[in-house]
Amino acid sequence: MCVAGTSDYKFTLAHRIKIVEEYHEYTPPVRVRGAVELLMSHVPREHLEGLRKVVLTNSARLLQSNKGKYDFYGKRQRLGELRGFYTGGYIYLVTDRILDCYHELSLMVPIVRTLVMAEILYHELGHHINRRDQPGYRENREEAADEWRDELLFAFFEKRYWYLVRVLRVYKKLLHPLFVRLFRRSPGGPTEADTV
Numbered sequence: 001m002c003v004a005g006t007s008d009y010k011f012t013l014a015h016r017i018k019i020v021e022e023y024h025e026y027t028p029p030v031r032v033r034g035a036v037e038l039l040m041s042h043v044p045r046e047h048l049e050g051l052r053k054v055v056l057t058n059s060a061r062l063l064q065s066n067k068g069k070y071d072f073y074g075k076r077q078r079l080g081e082l083r084g085f086y087t088g089g090y091i092y093l094v095t096d097r098i099l100d101c102y103h104e105l106s107l108m109v110p111i112v113r114t115l116v117m118a119e120i121l122y123h124e125l126g127h128h129i130n131r132r133d134q135p136g137y138r139e140n141r142e143e144a145a146d147e148w149r150d151e152l153l154f155a156f157f158e159k160r161y162w163y164l165v166r167v168l169r170v171y172k173k174l175l176h177p178l179f180v181r182l183f184r185r186s187p188g189g190p191t192e193a194d195t196v
Contacts (some may be wrong), residue, residue: 006036007093014161016050017040017048017051017052017053017054018053018054018084019033019037019040019053019054019056020035020053020054020055020056021033021055021056021057022055022056022057022061023056023057023058023059023061024060024064025060026058026060026061026095026096028056028095028096028099028108029099029107030077030099030107030108030113031113032056032093032095032099032113032117033097034115035110035114035116035118036056036098036115036117038114039114039117039121039122039156040121040156041053041099041117042156042159042160043125043152044155045126046127047129047152047191049090049124049132050128050132051089051091051092051128052089053089053091054090054093054121055090055091055092055093056093056095057092057094058094058095058096058097059080059094059096059097061080061081062077062078062079062080062092062094063078066078066079066080072085076116080094080097081090081097082094082097083097083098083101083120084098084120084121084123084124085124086124086125086127086128086157088174089128091121091124091125091177092119092124093117093121093124094131095126095131097120098116098117098120099116102116102186103128111161113133115153118149118152118153119149119153120155121130122148122149122152122153122156122189123145123146123149123183124143125148125149125152126145126147126149126152127141127144127145130144131146131147161179167179
């Protein structure tokens with residue numbers, strides 16, 4: 001079975017959300033689809049109502065298909081300049097922008113690759129949950145999305161890596177800033193503001 005205009009798709013086993021890969025002359029250096037499928041399979045069903053698709057794409061594909069700039073919470077940006085965005089039931093993950101922030105060698109470690117993808121995926125899913133469950137409950141939507149990201153990430157770790165939960169608490173407080181400094185390619189790389 002094939003969806004028009006896409007190269008490939010698959011349903012997550014638990015929730016039947018399509019995960020689509022739409023790249024233009026790009027192949028991710030590591031397998032990100034598996035990480036996204038794993039992360040999605042640990043999201044409670046009620047948070048996924050109304051979510052239609054997760055699209056794994058690259059900046060060239062978005063810049064090719066969307067020439068203009070769009071308003072994201074007061075900032076005009078091209079879609080290909082973002083690491084991810086949510087719009088109308090679709091989550092787009094710009095994999096080249098996400099992965100370029102980290103050393104390729106560190107991405108070979110499955111738990112690191114999963115954490116890297118979780119940061120953006122769960123943030124964008126936070127926008128979906130916020131808009132669906134509590135529209136306008138917060139002026140600062142980015143803060144709300146970050147809170148959902150943290151909650152979903154902790155729940156994921158609690159289920160998948162239950163033995164690391166205590167380590168995760170220490171990670172969140174002390175090691176996350178160190179992790180970002182060690183594995184990001186450049187200090188001037190994308191910041192959380194790039195994730196809309």
